[in-house]
Amino acid sequence: MNSSAFKDTLLLVVFATAILTMPIWLKPFGAAYPDLMQRFAIYGLFAIGFNILFGLTGYLSFGHAAFLGVGSYAAVWSFKLLTMNVLPAVFFGVIVAGFFAYLIGFISLRRSGIYFSILTLAFAQMCYNLAYSVLTPITNGETGLQLTLDDPRVLDAQAAAGSIPGTTLFGIPMTGITGFYFCAVVLIIGFFISMRIFNSPFGMMLKAIKSNQNRMSYTGFNTRPYLIWAFVISGMYAGLAGSLLAVTDPLAGAERMQWTASGEVVLMTILGGAGTLVGPFLGAGLIKYFENIFSSFNEQILHEAFAALPDGLENALVGLTSLFVGEGWHLTLGLLFMVIVIFLPGGIMEGVRRIGSLFTRSGSKAKSESSTAPEAR
Amino acid sequence: MDNVVFHVADVHKSFAGLHALSDIDLSVTEGETHAIIGPNGAGKSTLLNVCIGRLKPDSGSVVFDGNTLTGKKPHEINQLGVVRVFQTPEIFPDLTLLENVMVPCLAKRDGSFKLNWFKSFRGEKSIRDHAVETLVDVGLESQVGSHASNLSRGDKRRLELAMGLAQKPKLLLLDEPTAGMARHDTNATIDLLKRIKATGMTKVIIEHDMHVVFSLADRISVLAGGRIIAQGTPDEVKGNPKVVEAYLGEEQV
Numbered sequence: 023m024n025s026s027a028f029k030d031t032l033l034l035v036v037f038a039t040a041i042l043t044m045p046i047w048l049k050p051f052g053a054a055y056p057d058l059m060q061r062f063a064i065y066g067l068f069a070i071g072f073n074i075l076f077g078l079t080g081y082l083s084f085g086h087a088a089f090l091g092v093g094s095y096a097a098v099w100s101f102k103l104l105t106m107n108v109l110p111a112v113f114f115g116v117i118v119a120g121f122f123a124y125l126i127g128f129i130s131l132r133r134s135g136i137y138f139s140i141l142t143l144a145f146a147q148m149c150y151n152l153a154y155s156v157l158t159p160i161t162n163g164e165t166g167l168q169l170t171l172d173d174p175r176v177l178d179a180q181a182a183a184g185s186i187p188g189t190t191l192f193g194i195p196m197t198g199i200t201g202f203y204f205c206a207v208v209l210i211i212g213f214f215i216s217m218r219i220f221n222s223p224f225g226m227m228l229k230a231i232k233s234n235q236n237r238m239s240y241t242g243f244n245t246r247p248y249l250i251w252a253f254v255i256s257g258m259y260a261g262l263a264g265s266l267l268a269v270t271d272p273l274a275g276a277e278r279m280q281w282t283a284s285g286e287v288v289l290m291t292i293l294g295g296a297g298t299l300v301g302p303f304l305g306a307g308l309i310k311y312f313e314n315i316f317s318s319f320n321e322q323i324l325h326e327a328f329a330a331l332p333d334g335l336e337n338a339l340v341g342l343t344s345l346f347v348g349e350g351w352h353l354t355l356g357l358l359f360m361v362i363v364i365f366l367p368g369g370i371m372e373g374v375r376r377i378g379s380l381f382t383r384s385g386s387k388a389k390s391e392s393s394t395a396p397e398a399r
Numbered sequence: 400m401d402n403v404v405f406h407v408a409d410v411h412k413s414f415a416g417l418h419a420l421s422d423i424d425l426s427v428t429e430g431e432t433h434a435i436i437g438p439n440g441a442g443k444s445t446l447l448n449v450c451i452g453r454l455k456p457d458s459g460s461v462v463f464d465g466n467t468l469t470g471k472k473p474h475e476i477n478q479l480g481v482v483r484v485f486q487t488p489e490i491f492p493d494l495t496l497l498e499n500v501m502v503p504c505l506a507k508r509d510g511s512f513k514l515n516w517f518k519s520f521r522g523e524k525s526i527r528d529h530a531v532e533t534l535v536d537v538g539l540e541s542q543v544g545s546h547a548s549n550l551s552r553g554d555k556r557r558l559e560l561a562m563g564l565a566q567k568p569k570l571l572l573l574d575e576p577t578a579g580m581a582r583h584d585t586n587a588t589i590d591l592l593k594r595i596k597a598t599g600m601t602k603v604i605i606e607h608d609m610h611v612v613f614s615l616a617d618r619i620s621v622l623a624g625g626r627i628i629a630q631g632t633p634d635e636v637k638g639n640p641k642v643v644e645a646y647l648g649e650e651q652v
């Protein structure tokens with residue numbers, strides 16, 4: 023028991039160190055700039071929260087982007103009405119998203135399996151459409167919700183006239199690397215909480231529900247509140263991620279709620295390894311990293327890359343590869359996803375485990391060989 | 400001194416015209432071990448399904464300890480102390496044996512729901528010790544840390560028995576607990592059930608093995624075609640010509 027507590031602490035320390043030193047070790051990968059690292063942290067949180075529902079209970083939601091969007095809107099409204107301080111914005115993002123998750127979860131969790139997934143998808147699409155139609159007074163429709171000069175911001179001192187203030191943490195501006203460190207600290211806290219949940223009796227109940235839900239009822243558990251709480255907690259993580267998106271860039275648009283965004287967090291979680299602690303974060307980081315690289319390529323860069331080749335061949339190659347980059351990056355993502363699901367159904371973490379066991383096996387083999395050698399003599 | 404704690408009154412259940420249960424009346428007194436025997440398809444498992452809320456009876460009621468079970472949800476029935484061990488093992492295949500037994504202990508201690516998310520599951524020392532003890536009781540102590548999906552069918556049944564016993568039920572419903580077990584495991588299970596009987600736990604046990612029935616049961620109900628055709632002490636039932644016709648005609652004892 024003590025050794026497992028030690029392992030948990032070690033994992034947390036390693037995770038925190040890795041996150042906080044990202045500006046250093048991501049340099050060789052060309053990813054050490056705040057904007058991208060923030061996205062790693064934010065989508066990492068999104069996936070870590072999603073994993074509490076999907077990884078532990080096996081209930082696959084296709085609507086979690088709705089909570090991300092709701093979190094963004096709530097945060098921007100906090101910036102508009104109350105203050106540019108990020109803490110209330112994050113607080114409201116989490117609470118409002120949690121409330122939405124409760125409503126949607128309450129209904130969707132009447133079903134399980136594919137019916138549950140479809141219900142969540144339908145609700146998320148409803149939120150998306152409402153944001154564009156009936157709810158435009160709240161969401162500002164297609165333009166998206168933005169800060170304006172005549173926002174009240176009742177808690178803030180009168181700002182200099184004629185300029186829109188930036189987000190702050192008690193006066194510290196949340197721009198550049200400071201913004202990243204804020205997200206990083208929130209991510210570490212989110213990871214810690216997820217770790218506690220995984221190791222808690224509550225987490226064990228969720229795993230048991232995934233393993234045999236019927237058995238849980240005959241064992242005396244009311245599985246419904248367990249599932250609703252798992253749904254709400256993962257919705258709150260999504261709201262947290264959404265509010266952080268607003269912290270780094272204070273505007274919110276309905277496109278964040280689109281079903282492709284919901285699908286993306288599913289991919290992140292499965293790619294990294296559903297049901298593992300670190301996997302979802304790795305999946306999120308990897309997808310955001312490759313998205314950044316692949317979607318920045320355009321035809322001109324491709325032409326330069328293949329310039330040495332004869333013209334006909336160059337054009338053909340550019341035509342082919344341009345399908346997979348820029349706007350077509352999702353095609354690459356789809357291929358990557360298929361490869362992982364077919365060859366590594368447990369995601370990156372299964373790959374890590376396999377490599378690990380390869381080492382320990384060959385290690386113990388070497389040991390047993392060296393120990394049998396003297397006997398042979 | 401007949402203190403009836405468990406009473407099945409006038410239960411009917413049919414599946415699309417098939418009368419699986421008709422006119423079932425059954426009283427079990429405190430501390431009694433009541434055996435239900437009968438040919439395959441007689442409705443024995445269906446009767447237990449009605450008792451634990453998996454099925455709703457068409458009419459009639461089931462009462463335990465002053466509480467009407469009919470209409471209650473399965474988890475509410477379990478929380479009243481009624482525990483069932485299934486005919487086909489219902490376990491948590493993805494969890495370890497220890498976890499499989501610790502989970503029911505938590506249901507007993509914390510009730511049907513508790514948002515206990517910050518404590519450590521592994522740190523639940525008293526629950527853990529009790530689970531290990533129960534696993535020792537059923538003879539699975541050597542596999543405490545392995546995954547339940549790796550067990551043989553007989554061992555899965557013993558694991559489920561441990562999951563039930565760990566809850567210290569007031570009423571234990573066993574559905575053919577020794578089916579699929581090797582002879583010496585069957586004997587070990589009989590010994591275990593005798594020890595449980597000595598603690599005064601009320602039990603209803605469905606069993607095919609007459610050796611098991613006659614070594615454990617205080618009273619026996621014989622079910623055939625969804626009806627109870629005979630009821631009484633083992634000796635009374637043994638000599639009943641209706642039983643010989645309905646039951647023993649099918650299989651030689």
Ligand SMILES: Nc1ncnc2c1ncn2[C@@H]1O[C@H](COP(=O)(O)OP(=O)(O)O)[C@@H](O)[C@H]1O
Nearest residue numbers: 414417419437438439440441442443444445446
């Ligand atoms: N859920 C169900 N739906 C339809 N028929 C059922 C169902 N459960 C049991 N039966 C039928 O009821 C009868 C009694 O079954 P059961 O109680 O399992 O018998 P046994 O005495 O062998 O345990 C059988 O004919 C079975 O096919």
Ligand SMILES: [Mg+2]
Nearest residue numbers: 443444445486
């Ligand atoms: Mg049966």
